[in-house]
Amino acid sequence: MAPRSSTPADARGPRRRTALTVLVWLWVGLPLAYGLYELIDKATQLFTN
């Protein structure tokens, strides 16, 4: 059987999945980055005081 040629819809699938992956990692990553920033800001007091 001849391989099915890819359609624009097929090409959109991986792009959508990549966009979804980026979006969901940002969803959890941004609050975590905020928490880490605040923590490191506080931790530096150990060396500045």
Add this chain to the structure above:
Amino acid sequence: MRFEVLAPSRAVAPPGWSRWLVPPAALSVHLSIGQAYAWSVFKPPLESALGLSGTQSALPFQLGIVMLGLSAAFGGTLVERRGPRWAMAVSLVCFSAGFLLAALGAATGQFWLIVFGYGFVGGIGLGIGYISPVSTLIKWFPDRPGLATGIAIMGFGGGALIASPWSSRMLESFGEQRGGIAAAFLVHGVVYAAFMALGVLLVRVPPDGWRPAGWEPDQRSRPLVTSAQVSARSAVRTPQFWCLWVVLCMNVTAGIGILEKAAPMIRDFFADTATPVSAPAAAGFVALLSLANMGGRLLWSATSDLIGRKNMYRVYLGVGALMYLAIARFGDGSKPLFICCALVILSFYGGGFATVPAYLRDLFGTYQVGAIHGRLLTAWSTAGVLGPLIVNWVADSQEDAGRSGSGLYGLSLTIMIVLLLVGFVANELVRPVHPRHHEPAASARTPERQEAPDGTPQQHSG
């Protein structure tokens, strides 16, 4: 009434689903429920607004941790049967409802409602949420189970990092009277519900027979990594489960030994030196310990994929004991040495939490690993009581005996070393599970597979 959308069969991943979408689903739950460790932010406002003592204002948190252990232990089998989407939905509802009830309690001045809401109802959300993604992550990442569970359990450590400054700022803007506290609880409940919803919508279980592309199970003979399956009911009847229970309990108790007294400890150790530690610097030390606790969850759990679980716990317990010894013998002579040893101990504390699901999977298989993990978390609850009790009792008795400075902690540190050595011995006693505990092959199929209408094996890309 049954919510079909939450049924395990509806959560089976479609072809092409990326497994890298599953850790964020787990993180959205763990980053939320990790807020529990930031409860102390609410203590002073509650004490002044409702006229409570320090012991009273700690009650919602304490009940929450007790409920975490109980719901993880008793709800684990249900979580395995109903699947991760159901479990995350239950966690979302309980955790958010807990905040909403607490908001009502704060608004009406009814402290019992805050205890019931945040502690009892919210605590169920903590326990179910904590174990909800474990089994699913292990199935998606059979090649790197330590890394996968490390990411999720790191999230529990990270939750407090987010909540602590966020809650403080909210109380600053809403005010620290009853109305302000109620508004803060209300916003927490709504925002956490929205944040956790991502996990409920995103989580998927792999289809029957799924494997990462290009990955084959390691055929080398590794006696502590089983291909058999053990049920939760059988697992608690094995010596291996109880050895791991002791290992986790000892490791957590030893970590709490530092965590509980970190700020006064570093100040006492260097009180009589040329460079005493100020209160803000001690707060910075505590923050650094939190960072080590969180980083250790990811770093050491991922390392366990390379060196094996038993070796990793040898490091946690053996090197941990040496670090305590170094603090006891030379800690007051060198601030960098004291800080480095404490950071290593705290990274091992976090690593111990994050590595244990993969250790359970190695010993008991994936069949009911989430439920077994839930039962093992009773060791955490025990250590949560035992650790502070030992440390505070010893510190008080040493103070009564007229000791000061680093002398206040000598006995505590010795007790921690002994506890770690007990854990080390328990880890050495871990052997492969006897085949009489293994499930027959037919009954060891996962619940998702039993309920899925079509169990055709599929190969998806990793």
